[in-house]
Amino acid sequence: MSQGSNFVDYVKICCRSGKGGAGSAHLHRDKLTSKGGPDGGDGGRGGHVIITGNAQLWTLLHLKYRKHVIAGDGDPGGTTLKTGKTGRDEILEVPLGTIAKDAETGEILFEITHDGESRILTEGGRGGLGNWHFKNSVQQTPRFAQSGEPGKEEWNVLELKLLADVGLVGFPNAGKSTLLSVVSAAKPEIADYAFTTLVPNLGIVSYRDSKSFVMADIPGIIEGASKGKGLGIRFLRHIERNSVLLFMVPADTARTIAEEYSILLNELEEYNPELIHKPRVLAITKADMLDDELTEEMKKDIPAGIPYLFISSVAQKNITELKDMLWLAINK
Structure with missing residues (x-):
């Protein structure tokens, strides 16, 4: 996954969805028929704006500069009961874990979690009915038809929450990126200062018998993140989608392990x-x-009831045991 500003x-x-085509009010005429009955076809429906999941995408970058998405209008109905052509649908591909929301109300409309899953975001207008629908015993030749429904115009928000099996939780500098670089092929930026990781990194961790799981390094939490401090809320939302949380506390922490763990938990x-x-799962790093x-x-200072390990990514200490522990937690 590309680094830096490419993670959107x-x-x-x-x-804007397409408007439906108008129904036709045509009356049948040919060489032999001078006054035939109604044969106006229905209008085509307007194009939808559709969201489709694509497992090959990791970010919403390709939509960042696309402010307006406009679907095509439906064609009007034709003679001899011909239905008008459906308007062109606009299909937006998104990574799995994308949530669509109404920008005005913040209401969650749906979530895309599977490759190839498609949902309509903005529905096109229905086509109008042709005049033959309105024929009855009293009115044999209706000379009117329905106009098509207008399309909709609305602002929507697409928000990505990473889908990973294990999310790394810890303060900046707890050794999360280093662990990810050791257990997977991901190459996160690593340096010894806070907030080196500004975008979530995903790594595939290979496990025994060619099994694997996905690990996400989420940028370090700082106290007050839940109130929007630091890089706060934006990154906490990625944690929601991980099935197991691996808390990482460095051995050289100024606080006790229990204190640091409880602050993270509290956030x-x-x-x-x-x-x-x-x-x-708790890992004491370094x-x-x-x-x-x-x-x-x-x-003695480790909180009760949580499986823990003392690890060192650099010295490869207990890394295999950690994978075992995580695999067990994921598959419980």
Whole structure:
């Protein structure tokens, strides 16, 4: 996945569906018939704006500069009961995990989770009925037909939430990018300062017997993220879509492990209380700096009831065991 500004997870677009074609009010005439009955066809429906899932896409970048999406109008009905041509549909491809919302109300309309899944975002107007529909015993030759429905114009928001099996949760500098670079083929930017990761990175982690799972490095949370501080809310929403949360606390933290873990947990809970019910695993990173005595001492400070491991991405310490633990949590 391309880095930097190529990761776009939010676009606002104006969608205009096509208007329906008018029905025809034609009366049948030919060489032999001077006064035939109604044979006006129906108008074609206006084009829809359709959203389709594409598993090959990771970002909404291709829609970033496309502010207006306009579908085609339906053609009017013809003679001899011919229905007008349907208006051209506009199809927008999006990555899996994209949510469509009404820009005015913020209401969630639908979510795309499967490759090839298609949903109508803005519906085209229906075509008008031709005059033959209005024929009855009293009115044998109706000389009127229905006009087509107008199309709709509305502003919509497309928002991407990454679909990953494991989401890495930790403060900036907890070693998330380093872990991802060691367990997968992803090449995140890594440096020893806060907020190196400004876009979520996805990596495919290969596991035993050619199995694999997806891990997402989500930018570091800082206290107050749930209130929109720092890179806050924008990144917390990516965590919602991960099935397992891997909390990462560095061994050289200034706080105790329990304190740091509880701050991270608190941020998630304030943002969305449902996140607290996801399976959690705790990794104490940079453990190559610890001797056995210090490790034993730190174990006393680990919160109860959470599976944990002391790991070192650089020294490859307990990385295989961590994959086992995560695989178990994903498949519970």
